[in-house]
Amino acid sequence: MPYEYTPSFNKGTKNGPQAILNASTRLEKLDDELWKEISSIGINTTGFINCEAVSGKSKEPFKEVEEIVRNTAIGGCVPVLIGGERSITYGSIKAVYDLFPDISVLYLDAKTGLKNSVNNNKYNHQCTLKRIQETMPDLKITQIGIRSVSKEEADWLESNDHNIEIYFAKDKNKWMLSEMLSNLTKNVYITFNFNVFDSGIMPSCIAPEPGGLSWEDILGIIRNVCAFKEIVGMDFVEYCPIAGLTAPDFTAAKLIYKTLGYTFARQLGVFEEEKPAFATSEQI
Secondary structure, X not given: OOOOOOOOOOOOHHHHHHHHHHHHOOOOOEEOOOOEEHHHHOOOOOOOOOOOOOOOOOOOOOHHHHHHHHHHHHOOOOOEEEOOOHHHHHHHHHHHHHHOOOOEEEEEOOEOOOOOOEOOEOOOHHXXXXXXXXXXXXXXXXXXXXXXXXXXXXXXXXXXXXXXXXXXXXXXXXXXXXXXXXXXXXXXXXXXEHHXXXXXXXXOXXXXXXXXXXXXXXXXXXXXXXXXXXXXXXXXXXXXXXXXEOHHHHHHHHHHHHHHHHHOOXXXXXXXXXXXXXXXXXXX
């Protein structure tokens, strides 16, 4: 979904989905960790989803993405949305929430997304989690990799009851896997902003931030969440390709491919026992 309407720093997320799809054609089908061809599960890529620009006056924000994600899930598939700016996450999560009201959200991002309004638009990409929290207040959300918070957001977090658990990137050496997993329900929606990576690894995003997570950090988290939970939907957003720099394109494509592998590991025959074979130690 190449939706781009509210970014004000880096622009180009509308080109993200095509860059990722182009890079995906260069991936080896066999995953060297799972030792399976992940593509054998059956991956169907739709055409691009067009969406009307969403503003504070919109009565049905992101109805287009909500409809197609809902229909995909009803059809028995796991919807995977490739963006596009962060704000489209609202429509995708709402669709899955309506079908699985017991879901929780694994929210990987450098920013909290809890601003109330930016440039007079409450559906600005910096306000996405605030709208999700307002619309679905009982939804449990685990944020991982946060390292940029405004005073407005900090004040709101401190003065309001909410179901948001935050793991700041600066504390990653103290993160405990069992605690993260206990904050998530059985059914989990994964939403991934590419700026959760350290900017040295992933410069191709709307707002790259230093001090982020490594490739190994990210895989460790996603691998274990997929091993112990049921993934009912996911999105990957705010990829902003840089002309002439193709390595991040490939990184983005491989991350999505590996996440699909972790999600369908049992169907692929990776596990020999009930206990996940690639679960890590207590500390990530």
